[in-house]
Amino acid sequence: MARYSSPLLAELLRTLFGKRITVRYPYAPVELPEGYRGLVVADPDLCRGCGLCVRDCPADALELVKGENGAFQLILHPERCAYCGQCEMSCHFGSIRLTSAFKPGAATKEELTTVLVDHPADEPVEEDA
């Protein structure tokens, strides 16, 4: 049998008595490294509605809707997002960034669409009487 024995035997025994490699997601939790590029979020206070992130997004996943006198909405379409992190790099104000969360999924695309920043219109300056 030695002539046909294989250099694999030692590895087989090590594997047989070693730890299983299978991760039983979703029953067992999967720990992601802290730098993992997941879902995009934005901080409404820091966001100025400048649209740098929208312009640089390679996947057109961000959309800036401008209302009248200063109101604007930054809308994210996660189904188009490629999680590349370019928006985080392009934002000068540190508002938009990637978290380590990943959305398990949704039935329709519309469900995924999230409004990141909903900036109300600036209060109209009271003209003095």
Next chain:
Amino acid sequence: MDRDAVVQALREALGDAVGEPRALPVDDLFVPLELSALREAVQLFQNELDIWHLSTITGLDDGEQIVLHYHFWHGSGLTLSVSLPYDQAEAPTLTDLIAGAGFYEREVAEMLGVAFAGLGEMAPLLLPDDWDEGPPLRHDADAEGGA
């Protein structure tokens, strides 16, 4: 065999068919060449100068004409660049000298509509069989800025 020696050898063999070489970033030398002298230059490369590696053929449409860059490599980059008028976009095939050029020529033929004389197989390489919107990388085709 450094680059100046190669250009010198080309000049001796082909005379003024060889244009003014210009060094381009990241270690490459572009040598403009008459279309008619192309095959001769490649034969010279192979027989005397022991340059055999053709990295690829870049085809591009710079608005006035179609330019073909034949990128060679022999320890450093060397590119023979040939220009073809729009209406007479033909070039000789190199597949008998460099078998590897076949795929690159078929791709340029498909993307820019250049006819390669002597290139046997003309089946589409990358584009679908039923592609009928003309060569995609030609700018005059979508002058009005299509999709």
Next chain:
Amino acid sequence: MDRMTIPIGPQHPLLKEPMSFNVTVEGERVLEATMRLGYVHRGIEKLAERRTYIQVVHLVERICGICSHVHTTTFCDAVESLLGLEVPRRAQYIRALLCELERVHSHLLWLGVLAKNVGFDTVFMYSWRDREIVLDIMEGLSGGRVSHAVNMIGGVRIDLDDEHVRGILERFDTLERQVDRALVLVEHERTLRARTQGVGVLTPEDVRRYCVVGPTARASGVDVDMRRDAPRPPYDELDVNVILHDAGDVWARTLVRTQETRESLRLCRNLLANLPEGPTAARARRRVPAGEAVARSEAPRGEVFYYVRSDGSDTPARLKVRTPTLPTLATLPGQLDGVAFADVPVVLAGVDLCIACADR
């Protein structure tokens, strides 16, 4: 036995990506094989003409699922040279580190694919288990297992602190031991050798005629390696020893790729040991001055070639990418005729097809 044409692909257990072969067989002997590409052609070069340079970096990263980092590195290299931008040495080291990690990832993945095609499921399971180690390292570094989004024009987005480096070196110990065992296995396993020796032979003349690059060329004795022939920093400070073999068959390629994995791990340790201090990126302008640039580097499958032409705007006028799989694919019909039909999967695996790369 009459003559039969057996379709392999575009969907087939053998092919990991869509591509179609029509193999004409008489009995078990292959007479002739024809190929059809283009099922995964996305028109990357046309798309690049409608995106800014910043966006093209991410576009180019998605040409290939396995060697994405080397594409962005070469593209950034070309654009930075057009900008005349000096990339900080620390950024170059981090780029090279990820390039070598990606080579380890690609070769281990390939060893699994070859074993799967040869019906050796155990080696497939083992090599893909070991590959997880290098994927965890890259995910820890860049936040992505495969597409790392590390490169930007002017440098890299991430940085390495000591805790990162220690984690990597720890994992390297297990990885190196596993790769050494894989090397012993590939050299001495009787059935694996029986299925790969003398199959899909490529002579040095064929390599020169078809301009084949990478491990497939090195396994036929042709001494080409862009890391040594065109050393972009930091490879000029590293002594890369190029692994050659002369048999030119699938077994020789297996040896070359596995030994190269071991070599890449040595280079990674070297890079980590003398990682220079300093910034990780230089500020890049959005508009690139008019001009042309050619950049080459060594992807896991061989020389990848980039040509960028700019017209002064912030959008490239022309981008040409030639991936290493294309010339190797051209040699396949030659390698396939006269081969036993049972060896077709071995020959296809031997050239390490990356069809997404070839189609662009």
Next chain:
Amino acid sequence: MMIVSETLSALFSVLVFPGLAFCVICALAFEWLDRVIIARLQGRVGPPWYQPVADLIKLLAKEDILPTGASHTVGAVLPLLSLASVLTAALYVPVAGHVVSSFEGDLIVVLFLLSLPALAYFMAGWVSVGVYSVVGGSRSLLQYFSYEVPFLMALATPAILADSWRISAIVARQPTWGVFTMPLGFLLAVVGLIGKLKRDPFDIPKAASEVVAGPLTEYSGRKLALWHLTVDVQTVVGIMLLVNLFLGGDTSTFVPVAGWAAPLLFAAKALGILAALALASVLYARLRIDQLAQLGWRVLAPLALAQILVALWMVG
């Protein structure tokens, strides 16, 4: 009254133990064990215990189609034929001493019935129109001739030693376990069994990377379920046959074994052979068909012949 209880016990032994029900349950259990052992050897966890049953039920519920052009009648008959022949073979193989019926020469009947599915498998490929099926079918024929001769010769040696073709007689007359008197015969029998069951490294007719699933590529639904069940039952019958012929059934030569422990000993031996089959499928890459033919005729057949000569010499 006698007749009723007799027919009842006969019916019980045919339909339940060691007949139909026992075989099918054993087949599914062995398939699960086999997949778990292979998984554990490869560092994986392996399927849950109910996986084979779930697969069977799923296939039974799935749509059952055959390509146009393939003859549907033959396509439908073949899986039934092969399952029937294998289950009939199970009736003659004693399980820890219990056997449905036993007569002089039942070993030859069992060997014939075990080879029938190989022919049906080839027919399934030849009759179908798919290219993969035809190539897979012709390969299974080539493979049949490579392993069948050494396998039969290896199984003939215990019969020669015990001077009888009746399995239970062979089990009774073995002075010590067959594997000690003819180790080579046992080894050849195991290798032949791997070839017969088309397990790794001899799964050439159904090599996924070459011919997708060989003759079974076009099968689906109930017919495919029958084919899979055939292979499972064939594994059980093959292993039990080897246990009887080479490992002395439920007897133990060195340490006397209490009556109640005999069936456990039989089960242990059967699981031992199953583990050996699993180990063999993990250890080697798949051979090419010509390499298998070389192995069969250059190595296995001469060894089997030598083993027979040794057996004749021992008996003579």
